[in-house]
Amino acid sequence: xxxxxxxxxxxxxxxxxxxxxxxxxxxxxxxxxxxxxxxxxxxxxxxxxxxxxxxxxxxxxxxxxxxxxxxxxxxxx
Amino acid sequence: xxxxxxxxxxxxxxxxxxxxxxxxxxxxxxxxxxxxxxxxxxxxxxxxxxxxxxxxxxxxxxxxxxxxxxxxxxxxx
Numbered sequence: 623x624x625x626x627x628x629x630x631x632x633x634x635x636x637x638x639x640x641x642x643x644x645x646x647x648x649x650x651x652x653x654x655x656x657x658x659x660x661x662x663x664x665x666x667x668x669x670x671x672x673x674x675x676x677x678x679x680x681x682x683x684x685x686x687x688x689x690x691x692x693x694x695x696x697x698x699x
Numbered sequence: 700x701x702x703x704x705x706x707x708x709x710x711x712x713x714x715x716x717x718x719x720x721x722x723x724x725x726x727x728x729x730x731x732x733x734x735x736x737x738x739x740x741x742x743x744x745x746x747x748x749x750x751x752x753x754x755x756x757x758x759x760x761x762x763x764x765x766x767x768x769x770x771x772x773x774x775x776x
Contacts, residue, residue, distance in 0.1 A: 638762065642760055642762055642764065643764055646703075646725060646759055647723050647724065648723060648727075650725075651723065652723060682719045682720060682723055685719055687716065687766050687767055688766070688768075689766055
């Protein structure tokens with residue numbers, strides 16, 4: 623199983639991405655951790671180090687994928 | 700099986716998204732069609748009608764998800 627992290631902030635764009643996108647990942651291959659950066663601000667720097675510029679974003683194999691645009695990570699501090 | 704369409708233009712961002720992302724979708728649930736809009740310009744209007752503003756983008760359940768940013772669809776005409 624490969625670990626992926628989905629960073630979001632509870633925004634409508636985030637919810638849509640989570641429902642449509644995270645649920646579409648192969649459950650045989652991916653273990654997805656969902657992190658609400660608005661509620662877990664102590665994980666903001668971890669997200670930034672992974673290359674996250676905006677939410678929603680998904681980290682797959684260490685690479686950040688920004689999915690549509692909900693909010694800048696700078697606005698979540 | 701649900702049909703999804705991945706629109707791209709052969710750009711490095713597109714290739715990365717295709718390799719990491721499209722390959723991560725649950726093959727039990729999704730049948731992914733990959734469309735190179737630079738080579739299949741006759742499908743540009745179809746992509747625009749689906750809400751695609753830039754590539755790479757994936758249509759899931761009728762909704763457009765823009766994954767990072769490779770190129771504007773306006774630059775592919």
